[in-house]
Amino acid sequence: MSEVLNPLLVLVLLFNFLMLGTSRVAAVINAAAAQGTLLGVAYLAMHGGSGVRALALGLAMIGIKGIAIPRILRGALRSQGIRREVEPFVSFTTSLLLGAVATGLSVLFARTLPLAAGDAEALLVPASLATVLTGFIVLTTRRKALTQVVGYLTLENGIFIFGLTLIEAMPFLVEAGVLLDVLVGVFVMGVVIDHISREFSSIQVDDLTELRE
Amino acid sequence: MTPLGAIAHLALAVLLPPLLLGVIQRTKARMAGRRGAPLLQPYYDLAKLFSKGIVLSRTTTWVFLAGPVVAVATASLASLLVPFGEKAAPVSFAGDLVLFAYLFGLGRFFTVAAALDTGSSFEGMGGAREATFSALAEPALFLSLLVLVIVRQSFSLSGLVGEDQSALWATAGVPVALACLSLFVVLLAENSRIPFDDPTTHLELTMIHEVMLLDHSGPLLGLALLGAAQKLLVQSALLVRIAVPLPDGPEPLRWAAFLAAILALGVVIGLVESTMARLRLRQVPMLLIAASLLSAFGMVLLVR
Numbered sequence: 001m002s003e004v005l006n007p008l009l010v011l012v013l014l015f016n017f018l019m020l021g022t023s024r025v026a027a028v029i030n031a032a033a034a035q036g037t038l039l040g041v042a043y044l045a046m047h048g049g050s051g052v053r054a055l056a057l058g059l060a061m062i063g064i065k066g067i068a069i070p071r072i073l074r075g076a077l078r079s080q081g082i083r084r085e086v087e088p089f090v091s092f093t094t095s096l097l098l099g100a101v102a103t104g105l106s107v108l109f110a111r112t113l114p115l116a117a118g119d120a121e122a123l124l125v126p127a128s129l130a131t132v133l134t135g136f137i138v139l140t141t142r143r144k145a146l147t148q149v150v151g152y153l154t155l156e157n158g159i160f161i162f163g164l165t166l167i168e169a170m171p172f173l174v175e176a177g178v179l180l181d182v183l184v185g186v187f188v189m190g191v192v193i194d195h196i197s198r199e200f201s202s203i204q205v206d207d208l209t210e211l212r213e
Numbered sequence: 214m215t216p217l218g219a220i221a222h223l224a225l226a227v228l229l230p231p232l233l234l235g236v237i238q239r240t241k242a243r244m245a246g247r248r249g250a251p252l253l254q255p256y257y258d259l260a261k262l263f264s265k266g267i268v269l270s271r272t273t274t275w276v277f278l279a280g281p282v283v284a285v286a287t288a289s290l291a292s293l294l295v296p297f298g299e300k301a302a303p304v305s306f307a308g309d310l311v312l313f314a315y316l317f318g319l320g321r322f323f324t325v326a327a328a329l330d331t332g333s334s335f336e337g338m339g340g341a342r343e344a345t346f347s348a349l350a351e352p353a354l355f356l357s358l359l360v361l362v363i364v365r366q367s368f369s370l371s372g373l374v375g376e377d378q379s380a381l382w383a384t385a386g387v388p389v390a391l392a393c394l395s396l397f398v399v400l401l402a403e404n405s406r407i408p409f410d411d412p413t414t415h416l417e418l419t420m421i422h423e424v425m426l427l428d429h430s431g432p433l434l435g436l437a438l439l440g441a442a443q444k445l446l447v448q449s450a451l452l453v454r455i456a457v458p459l460p461d462g463p464e465p466l467r468w469a470a471f472l473a474a475i476l477a478l479g480v481v482i483g484l485v486e487s488t489m490a491r492l493r494l495r496q497v498p499m500l501l502i503a504a505s506l507l508s509a510f511g512m513v514l515l516v517r
Contacts, residue, residue, distance in 0.1 A: 007386070010387050010391075010514065013510070014507075017506065017507075092499060093498070096503060100506045100509065100510070103510065
């Protein structure tokens with residue numbers, strides 16, 4: 001199992017680095033989309049054969065995270081006319097290094113966890129922790145609301161990877177519900193961002209400290 | 214390794230590099246829709262330079278003369294440590310990968326010193342950039358070699374890449390792929406290729422390697438260019454030997470496969486150069502740090 005899964009998870013981790021290192025918002029969105037698609041593929045690779053429900057969930061994952069959400073975000077990107085994250089709170093190089101430290105620590109930490117033999121072999125737990133931490137870093141260090149939404153999405157990707165370890169225990173309904181929540185969440189945030197940018201003529205989160213009528 | 218084999222190895226390390234440059238230039242020309250110069254053009258250029266006289270500035274000293282000579286000498290020595298088509302390099306001992314890295318370091322030191330020796334401010338800037346970027350490329354180089362050291366449990370280049378590489382890919386495919394990627398970035402950075410430096414640019418302000426050669430002329434310039442091309446060849450050879458499993462057949466077959474792989478790498482470099490723009494100088498360290506992180510990540514995957 002881990003022969004198929006590990007290369008996929010390494011790619012997921014590389015997309016984390018891409019997300020932390022690039023200044024183009026479009027590239028960040030694409031990286032999150034690719035990550036979502038990869039996770040859908042990983043889910044299918046693990047459980048695609050085990051029934052229609054698993055197949056449906058895997059395909060829904062690819063459809064929602066790989067196609068639908070990125071489309072909403074790209075639409076928001078176009079309507080705002082921004083292309084780059086200018087001057088984040090922490091420079092791109094530093095956030096890349098932070099991401100690397102986070103990845104290293106996740107690997108170290110995962111070693112100390114009492115995991116089932118199959119899960120310890122695969123990279124699932126370190127990849128999930130690293131992706132969650134990457135999501136946190138993106139959420140906290142970027143100025144554009146749109147990038148922060150992507151950070152939230154990455155966070156959810158990390159949680160999904162963790163869910164892959166519990167796949168036998170986790171009911172289908174819960175996972176489908178989470179997926180739907182994320183879609184609705186991103187949808188709402190897309191609308192909110194649109195309103196913010198119309199109201200304040202910018203989506204810099206710094207500018208949101210003062211209230212106006 | 215017979216003495217004859219070592220001589221053949223060294224001859225190849227001196228004679229082949231211009232062809233690699235020719236392949237890169239031809240690829241770039243084709244991508245741009247031009248016919249391009251003949252594949253052997255770099256040889257003609259070198260022959261022309263070697264038949265010219267030398268102009269020496271009065272501010273220069275022997276250091277200026279030593280720069281290109283040391284560059285060629287160190288690159289030739291380093292080539293002896295890397296196996297080309299053969300199973301083991303002419304020279305190999307435990308720890309030779311450190312010598313390999315710092316032979317190029319020595320060559321670079323003298324190239325930079327020769328540039329500073331002219332007293333030109335442009336050349337000083339070029340030297341400063343070369344030194345900075347290579348300092349950042351060094352951890353990436355060592356970390357990617359370290360990935361191989363961990364897999365192979367050997368400290369010599371011949372031990373790392375001499376054996377059958379397909380076994381390496383089978384046991385640790387992902388970390389080795391990351392190391393190769395990182396090594397490719399190092400290759401581009403160390404040899405001043407796009408996206409780090411444009412070898413054909415005409416603006417001294419943005420050059421790195423070429424600006425250090427502004428005051429060299431005739432045979433000295435020829436030697437400096439040959440040294441740079443040798444460095445490209447030797448580092449490409451290392452990457453090829455890591456990345457491409459050579460067929461386990463008779464010697465000539467292995468050599469043919471090796472040469473084909475080197476020229477293919479030349480085409481790849483040409484493609485990268487035609488499809489990418491040069492990075493802004495401020496973004497260069499970022500890419501090199503990312504390359505170091507890639508191989509460090511590969512290492513973490515191995516030792517976890």
